Amino acid sequence: xxxxxxxxxxxxxxxxxxxxxxxxxxxxxxxxxxxxxxxxxxxxxxxxxxxxxxxxxxxxxxxxxxxxxxxxxxxxxxxxxxxxxxxxxxxxxxxxxxxxxxxxxxxxxxxxxxxxxxxxxxxxxxxxxxxxxxxxxxxxxxxxxxxxxxxxxxxxxxxxxxxxxxxxxxxxx
Amino acid sequence: xxxxxxxxxxxxxxxxxxxxxxxxxxxxxxxxxxxxxxxxxxxxxxxxxxxxxxxxxxxxxxxxxxxxxxxxxxxxxxxxxxxxxxxxxxxxxxxxxxxxxxxxxxxxxxxxxxxxxxxxxxxxxxxxxxxxxxxxxxxxxxxxxxxxxxxxxxxxxxxxxxxxxxxxxxxxxxxxxxxxxxxxxxxxxxxxxxxxxxxxxxxxxxxxxxxxxxxxxxxxxxxxxxxxxxxxxxxxxxxxxxxxxxxxxxxxxxxxxxxxxxxxxxxxxxxxxxxxxxxxxxxxxxxxxxxxxxxxxxxxxxxxxxxxxxxxxxxxxxxxxxxxxxxxxxxxxxxxxxxxxxxxxxxxxxxxxxxxxxxxxxxxxxxxxxxxxxxxxxxxxxxxxxxxxxxxxxx
Ligand code: SF4
Numbered sequence: 020x021x022x023x024x025x026x027x028x029x030x031x032x033x034x035x036x037x038x039x040x041x042x043x044x045x046x047x048x049x050x051x052x053x054x055x056x057x058x059x060x061x062x063x064x065x066x067x068x069x070x071x072x073x074x075x076x077x078x079x080x081x082x083x084x085x086x087x088x089x090x091x092x093x094x095x096x097x098x099x100x101x102x103x104x105x106x107x108x109x110x111x112x113x114x115x116x117x118x119x120x121x122x123x124x125x126x127x128x129x130x131x132x133x134x135x136x137x138x139x140x141x142x143x144x145x146x147x148x149x150x151x152x153x154x155x156x157x158x159x160x161x162x163x164x165x166x167x168x169x170x171x172x173x174x175x176x177x178x179x180x181x182x183x184x185x186x187x188x189x190x191x192x
Numbered sequence: 193x194x195x196x197x198x199x200x201x202x203x204x205x206x207x208x209x210x211x212x213x214x215x216x217x218x219x220x221x222x223x224x225x226x227x228x229x230x231x232x233x234x235x236x237x238x239x240x241x242x243x244x245x246x247x248x249x250x251x252x253x254x255x256x257x258x259x260x261x262x263x264x265x266x267x268x269x270x271x272x273x274x275x276x277x278x279x280x281x282x283x284x285x286x287x288x289x290x291x292x293x294x295x296x297x298x299x300x301x302x303x304x305x306x307x308x309x310x311x312x313x314x315x316x317x318x319x320x321x322x323x324x325x326x327x328x329x330x331x332x333x334x335x336x337x338x339x340x341x342x343x344x345x346x347x348x349x350x351x352x353x354x355x356x357x358x359x360x361x362x363x364x365x366x367x368x369x370x371x372x373x374x375x376x377x378x379x380x381x382x383x384x385x386x387x388x389x390x391x392x393x394x395x396x397x398x399x400x401x402x403x404x405x406x407x408x409x410x411x412x413x414x415x416x417x418x419x420x421x422x423x424x425x426x427x428x429x430x431x432x433x434x435x436x437x438x439x440x441x442x443x444x445x446x447x448x449x450x451x452x453x454x455x456x457x458x459x460x461x462x463x464x465x466x467x468x469x470x471x472x473x474x475x476x477x478x479x480x481x482x483x484x485x486x487x488x489x490x491x492x493x494x495x496x497x498x499x500x501x502x503x504x505x506x507x508x509x510x511x512x513x514x515x516x517x518x519x520x521x522x523x524x525x526x527x528x529x530x531x532x533x534x535x536x537x538x539x540x541x542x543x544x545x546x547x548x549x550x551x552x553x554x555x556x557x558x559x560x561x562x563x564x565x566x567x568x569x570x571x572x573x574x575x576x577x578x579x580x581x582x583x584x585x586x587x
Contacts, residue, residue: 043276044276044280046263046273046276047272047273047274047275047276047277047280048273048276048277048280049273050260050262050263050269050270050273051263051270051273051274051276051277051278052277071257072255072256072257075252075257075258075259077248077252077257077258077259077260078258078259078260078261078262078267079260079262080260080262080263080267080270080273080274082248082252082259082260085434086433086434087433087434087437087438087439089284089438089439089440089441089445090434090441090445092277092281114284116281116282116283116284116441116442117281117282118280118281118282184282
C-alpha cells in the first residue's frame, strides 16, 4: 500500500554535498514526525484508532503524541473547529516550533462539513496554514496514513537551502 | 575465554604502551584519562540510541503492535531520525522565562548522569575509579537531578512545569529514603562501600537471593527515581501536560531525554552491581555478563511500563512512606541481626532468604488487607449516600 514515492529530481543545479545534507535532513524529519496530542470531535477517535494495534501509527515513528506543543512537529486537526475552540487551535499552532506541518482531518476541519452554522469555523485553513487535507466523515485510519504519506512526500521535496524557517528575515505573518 | 574476558583491558594496556613510546609519562596519563572519560560519554550516547529503540519496540510488541519499522531495516535507525529532527528543530525560549536558568538546566541535568558512570564496574577490572565510598557517591549524585528539575520547572515560568517540578521533588525525596536503606542493607552484607568490593562479595550468592526484600525495594525506588511508569507523575500528560520540560523544544528537550536514558542504564547497572552479582558468573566474558544482566533489568522495567497504569500522587507518596520505608527498615534490622549471629555461608544465606520471603509475604498480606478495608469503607459510604438520596428501600 505504501510504496515509496519517487524523490523529485528536478533540482539538478544543486551540488552533491547539499543534496546529501538535504537527504539526511529530510529523512530524519520524515521518520520522526511527532503529532501534537489533541482531538476536537469524532475524527479524533479515528486518529486514536490509527495508533492502535490494527493500524499502528508507530511504524512511521509517530507514536509519541506529544502533549506539549513545544515537542510536536505535526498538528492533526481532527474534528470540528468551533469558534470557541479556534483561538486555542491557533495558539497550539503558534506554540509549535518550526519546522511544523498541519494536517486537516475530516470534512469539518476542511470546510466545516455538515455544520454550516454560526458556531463553527468553516475550515481550519481560515486560521492556520494547512498542508494536507484528508477528506472523509470520518476518514479511516488508512486515509490518515495516506495524508501522512503526502506530508512525508512534501518533506522530502524540501531543501535546507530554501526552507523558510532558517532565514534571518522576518517571517510573514 | 581468558583473552575475551580481558579484551578491553588488553587493548587499553597496548594503547598505553603505544603512547609511552613517544610521550612523556604525564602526557600518557592525561591522554588515557581523557580518553576514558570520552569513552564513558560515548557509551552513554550509544546507550540512549539503543535503549530508545528497544523501548519503543518492546512497548509496541507488548501492545501487539509492530513498532517503528520505516527508518532503516526493522526501524533500527529510528533513534537517529529522532536525533536529526531534534537537532534541527527551532529552539524556543519563552519571553518571560528566567533565561540563564532556562539555559543551564538541560546542561546541568546531564552532568550527574555521566559522572555516575565513573563508579560502575562494567567488567572485571573495568571501572572508572574504584572509590571506597562509591555507594555514597551514587546517592549524592542521584540528588542533583532533583535540583535541575526544579530549575527547569521554575525557569520555564509555566504553571504546569512548576507543578511537575514540585511533584518531582516530593517523589524523589520520598523514594530516596527506602533506596538508601536498601543500599545500607547491601553494604552491611558486603562489608564495603566500594562497588567493586560489593561485586566481589557476591562471588557465591548474588544479594538478590540473600535479601530479596532489599532487591524489590531498590527496584521500586529505582523506578521512582527514574520517573518511569508507574511513577511518572511529573510527566503525567493527562494532568500536567508534560511536566517540568514542557517549555523546552529541540535540542534542550533532547538533553532531558538523553539524561533520562543514561540514568536508566545507570540504575539498571546499579541493580546489577548491587543485587545480581555484577559481572560475575561463569563461562561468558565478564563485560558480556554485565551487559546481559543490565539489558534484562531494563527489559523488566519496560515490561512494567507497558503493563501498569500511573499512580495517583497521594498513593505514590503513601506507598513510599507507609510501605517501602517500614519494610526496608525492618529488613535492615533483620539482616543486621542475622549477620551478627551467624557466620557467612550456606546457613546464613538460607536463613536470610527464608526470613526475607516471609517478610515480603507478610508485607503484601498487610497491604492487601488495608486495601480491602479501604474498599469496603468506600462501598459502605457509597451505599449510604444512595440510601440517603433514594430513601431506604430502593437500591
Ligand atoms: S468530519 Fe465527520 S467525523 Fe469528523 S469531526 Fe466532522 S462530523 Fe465528526
